[in-house]
Amino acid sequence: MKIALAQINVCVGDFENNTSKVIACLASARHQKAEIVLFPELTVSGYPPEDLLLKESFILSNIDCLKVIAEHTRGLCALVGFVDSDGKNIYNACAVIVNGTIKHVYHKVSLPNYGVFDEKRYFTPGNKLLSFKYKDIDCAVSICEDIWNEDFVSRLKLLKADVVLNLSASPFHLGKIKMREDILSKAAIAAKAEIVYCNLIGGQDELVFDGTSKVVDHQGRVVALAESFCEDLLVFDFEKDKKYKPVKVKISRGEEIYGALKLGLLDYVHKNGFRSVAIGISGGIDSAVVAALAVDALGGENVTGILMPSRYSSRATFSDAQQLCKNLKMPYHILNIENIFNAYLNTLAPVFAGTKPNLTEENLQARIRGALLMAYSNKFGALVLNTGNKSEVSCGYCTLYGDMVGGYGILKDLTKDMVYALAEYLNKKMGMVIPRTIITRAPSAELRPNQKDSDSLPPYPVLDPIVRFYVEQDYSLDKIVKKGFDKKIVKKVIDMVDFNEYKRRQAPMGVKITPRAFGKDRRMPVTNKFRDYQPGGLT
Numbered sequence: 001m002k003i004a005l006a007q008i009n010v011c012v013g014d015f016e017n018n019t020s021k022v023i024a025c026l027a028s029a030r031h032q033k034a035e036i037v038l039f040p041e042l043t044v045s046g047y048p049p050e051d052l053l054l055k056e057s058f059i060l061s062n063i064d065c066l067k068v069i070a071e072h073t074r075g076l077c078a079l080v081g082f083v084d085s086d087g088k089n090i091y092n093a094c095a096v097i098v099n100g101t102i103k104h105v106y107h108k109v110s111l112p113n114y115g116v117f118d119e120k121r122y123f124t125p126g127n128k129l130l131s132f133k134y135k136d137i138d139c140a141v142s143i144c145e146d147i148w149n150e151d152f153v154s155r156l157k158l159l160k161a162d163v164v165l166n167l168s169a170s171p172f173h174l175g176k177i178k179m180r181e182d183i184l185s186k187a188a189i190a191a192k193a194e195i196v197y198c199n200l201i202g203g204q205d206e207l208v209f210d211g212t213s214k215v216v217d218h219q220g221r222v223v224a225l226a227e228s229f230c231e232d233l234l235v236f237d238f239e240k241d242k243k244y245k246p247v248k249v250k251i252s253r254g255e256e257i258y259g260a261l262k263l264g265l266l267d268y269v270h271k272n273g274f275r276s277v278a279i280g281i282s283g284g285i286d287s288a289v290v291a292a293l294a295v296d297a298l299g300g301e302n303v304t305g306i307l308m309p310s311r312y313s314s315r316a317t318f319s320d321a322q323q324l325c326k327n328l329k330m331p332y333h334i335l336n337i338e339n340i341f342n343a344y345l346n347t348l349a350p351v352f353a354g355t356k357p358n359l360t361e362e363n364l365q366a367r368i369r370g371a372l373l374m375a376y377s378n379k380f381g382a383l384v385l386n387t388g389n390k391s392e393v394s395c396g397y398c399t400l401y402g403d404m405v406g407g408y409g410i411l412k413d414l415t416k417d418m419v420y421a422l423a424e425y426l427n428k429k430m431g432m433v434i435p436r437t438i439i440t441r442a443p444s445a446e447l448r449p450n451q452k453d454s455d456s457l458p459p460y461p462v463l464d465p466i467v468r469f470y471v472e473q474d475y476s477l478d479k480i481v482k483k484g485f486d487k488k489i490v491k492k493v494i495d496m497v498d499f500n501e502y503k504r505r506q507a508p509m510g511v512k513i514t515p516r517a518f519g520k521d522r523r524m525p526v527t528n529k530f531r532d533y534q535p536g537g538l539t
Contacts, residue, residue: 001035001036001135001136001137001237001238001239002032002033002034002035002036002235002236002237002238003034003035003036003037003038003163003165003196003215003235003236003238004025004028004029004032004034004036004037004038004233004234004235004236005038005196005197005198005213005215005226005232005233005234005235005236006022006025006029006037006038006039006040006198006233007040007198007199007200007201007211007213007226007227007231007232007233007234008021008022008025008039008040008043008200008201008231009021009200009201009202009231009267010040010043010044010046010047010200010202011046011202011204011267011271012045012046012047012048012049012050012052012204013045013046013049013052013058014046014271015044015045015061015062015064015065018043018044018045018046018065019044019065019068019069022039022043022044022069022072022080023068023069023072025037025039025233026069026072026073026076026078027072028233029076029233029235030074030075030076032233032235034076034235035075035076035077035134035135036076036077036078036079036134036137036139036165037076037077037078037079038079038165038167038196038198039078039079039080039081039167039198040081040167040168040169040198040199040200040201040209041081041092041108041143041144041167041168041169041200042081042082042083042092042169043080043081043082043167044062044065044066044069044080044081044082044083045058045062045082045083046204047081047169047200047204047209048116048117048118048119048169048204048207049083049122050118050122053083053090053122053123054122058083059083059085059090062082062083063082063083063084063085065082066080066082066095066102069097070095070097070100070101070102071100073097073098073099073100074099074100075099076097076098076099077096077097077098077099077134078095078096078097078098079094079095079096079097079141079165079167080094080095080097081093081094081143081167081169082094082095084105084107089123089124090122090123090124091107091108091123091124091126092107092108092111092119092123092143093105093106093107093108093126093143094106094108094130094141094143094167096130096132096141098134103132104130104132104141106126106130106141106143107124107125107126107127107128108123108125108126108143108144108145108146109125109126109127109129109146109149109152110125110145110146110148110149110152111123111125111145112144112145115516115520115521116171116206116207116512116520116521117145118520119145129141129155129156129159131159131161137162137163137238137240138159138160138161138162138163139161139162139163139164139165140156140159140161140163140164140165140191140193141164141165141166141167142156142164142165142166142167143166143167143168144166144167144168144169144170146166147164147166147168147183147184147187147195147197148183148187150190153186153187153190153191154190156187156190156191156193157190157191157192160192161191161193162193162194162238162240163193163194163195163196163238164187164188164191164193164194164195164196165196165198166195166196166197166198167198168197168198168199168200168213169199169200169209170199170200170209171207171208171209171512172207172208172209172210172256172260172512172513173512173513173514173515173517174253174256174257174513174514174515175515176210176515177210177212177228177249177251177256178249180197180199180212181214181216181222181249184197184214184216184220184222185216185220185221185222186220187216188216188217188218188219188220189218189219189220191218192218193218194215194216194217194218194223194238195215195216196215196236196238197213197214197215197216198213199211199212199213201229201230201231201232201263202263202267203263203264203265203266203267203268203271203511204267205268205509206264206509206510206511206512206517206519206520207512208229208260208263208264208267208511208512210228210229210256210259210260210263211226211227211228211229211230211231211232212225212226212227212228212249212251213225213226213232213234214226214249215234215236215238217244217246221244221246222246222247222248222249223236223244223245223246223247224236224244224247225247225249228251228255228256228259229259229260229262229263230263254421254422254425257414257418257421257422257425257513258293258422258425258426258429260511260513261293261410261422261511261513262293262296262297264410264511265293265294265297265298265385265408265410265511266297266298268408269297269298269383269408272383274381274382274383275302275381275382276298276302276303276304276380276381276382276383277294277298277302277303277304277382277383277384277385278303278304278305278306278373278376278377278380278382278383278384278385279291279294279303279304279305279306279384279385279387280305280306280307280308280369280373280384280387280403281305281306281307281321281324281325281332282307282317282321282387282446283313283314283316283317283318283319283320283321283324283438284317284438284441284443284444285419285420285423285434285438285439285443286387286388286389286411286419287321287387288320288324288423288434288435288438289410289411289419289422289423289426289434290385290387290410290411291303291305291324291325291328291330292324292328292423292426292430292433292434293410293422293426294385294410295328295329295330295433296426296429296430300328300329300330300331301330301331303328303330303331304330304331304332304333304376304380304382305321305324305325305330305331305332305333306332306333306335306372306373306376307321307322307325307332307333307334307335308334308335308336308337308368308369308372309334309336309337309338310336310337310338310341310365310446310447311338311341312365312446312447312448312449312451313446314446316437316441317441317444317446320435320437320438320441323435324433324434324435324438327432327433327434327435328433333376335372337365337368337369337372340368341364341365341368344364344368345361345364361448362399362445362447362448363399363402363447365402365447366399366402366403366445366447367399367401367402368402369402369403370399370401370402370403370404370405373405373406374405377407383406383407383408384405384406384407385406385407385408385409385410386403386404386405386406386407386408386409386410386411386412386507386508386510387403387406387409387410387411388403388404388409388411388412388507389411389412389414389415389416389418389419390411390412390413390414390415390416390418390467390471390514390518391415391416391457391460391463391464391467392416392457393412393500393503393504393507393518394467394471394493394496394497394500394518395457395463395467395493395496395497395500396496396499396500396503397453397456397457397496398503398507400503400506403445404503404506404507404508405508406508407508408508408509408510409507409508409509409510409511410510410511411510412507412508412509412510412511412517412518413510413511413512413513413514413517413518414513415460415464415467415468416443416460416463416464417460417461417464418464418513420439423438423439424439442454443460458489458492458493462485462489463493465483465485466480466485466489466490466493467493467497468514469483470493470494470497470532471497471516471518471522472514472515472516473516474532476532476533477490477491477494477532477533478533491533494531494532494533495531498524498528498531498532501524501525501526501528502526504518505526
C-alpha cells in the first residue's frame, strides 16, 4: 500500500489557500496511486495559531474547510490536522477521512508546554488512543509530541499497529533533525511498528519548520526521507514484514542554518505581503551576510541597499559596501548623514554645552540611520531587515531606535562566530559575493575615531561561548568560570545580558536557530534584581 506524506507549507489563518493546497496534494497523491495521505499537524489552521484559537469564528472556519477537504478524498484515506471543538473545549486534532466521510477524530494526548510551545494555554488533552484498519493495514494515529512521550509510546505498543501515522509541526533548531531521528527510532522499536512521520514545512514568524518528513521501520532505521526546507510529497510503498533499505539524513550544519534562514525570510516577506526589502549596508560582516541571504532568497532586484556614511566611515568600509552591492547585483542608494548629524549637534548644542562627547553622539548617528531606513520603508513599502546578531543583542551593544530598527532580524539568533561561518558558506555557494576584506577586517560600529567592537565587548571568541553557556544553557557564573573563563569577564557579560533585557523586548523578531533563542524560548522579567552569581557573592 502506498502512503503519501504531504509535507506542505501552510499559513496560519489562510484557510482558503491552505484548503486549496490540501486538495491539490490529494489529487497528486491519487495520481501517484497512493491510498493513504498523511498531512502535518493543524494543516487546516496553520501552526501555531496562538490566540486566534480564542476566536470562535476561527474555529468554525477551520471546521468548515475540513468539510470541503473531505469532499475531495474520493478513493483515499486522508489524515488531516485541524482544530476540533465540542462547544466547551478545543482540541489539537486529526480527522481520518475515508472516501469523503470523516470516520474518526483523534485528539492529541501529549500537549507540549515548554520552550516555544504553549499548547496547554489553549487545548484540552485527549484521553483516548486511536487505531483503525484500512484495507489490510492496522493503523494507529499520533500527533507530534505524542511520539516523544515514553508513556504514550508504551500504550501505543498495546495497539499492535502495523503503522503509526504521526502528524507533526516540529520547529527547527540546530540539532533538531538528528534529535527527531533518534526519538522516532526509539519509538518505532518500542512500538514494534513502522512510523510514518509527516512534518510541517515553512516559516511562521520566528519559527521555521524544516519538514524532513520520514518513515522509520520497526528496527529504528530511516527507510524513506523527504526534502528539508522545501515542500515535498513523499510516496512510500508499505508492505508488511518487508525489509527496507535504510537511507541516511545528509545535511550539514551550514546547510541547516542557511536553509532555515532563507526559508524563514522568504515566508515572512511573502506571507506578510511585502514585495521587497531594504538593508542598511555598512561595509561590515553582519549587513553583508543579511544582504547576501536576502538576494539569494528574494532576488537582487527586490533588495535595496542604503549606504549612510558619516565622518567616521572609512574609505575601506564604504568601498566594500559598494562592492558588495555590485557583486550581488542589487540596487543601492548613498545617503550621507553628515549634514543631518551636524544639524542635530547644532540643535542640541545649548543643552549639551559644557559636556564632553560620549555615547550620546555615537547613538545619534545610529538613530539618524534608523530614521532614514524607516523613511525609505514608509515611502516604498520595503521591509527593513535588521542586521543585529545574538552576541550584540545579548550584551545590548546596539542602539534603540537606531541599528535596532527593522521588521525582521535574520541574524538575531546567530552569535558572531556563526555569522562569520555563514559568510564563508555563502561565498562558497554564491561565488565570493562578500568581499574578503569584510570578513578579515576587525568589527567596528564606526561611530567614533578608530572604534572597534572589542573596545566595549570581550573579543568575540571569548564572548560567544559565554553567551551560549549563559543564555542557551542557563549556566551560573561559577559554572562558566570552571569552563576556563576569567571571572571578571564572565561577570561583565552576565551583567550586560541581564541589564539589557529591556532592549531585547523592543527588538524585531527573527529566525530561531539555536535550542534557546530570545523571545518565546527565554522569557525574563525586565524589572528584576536577581543576578546569577554563586551564594556569598564574588570574591
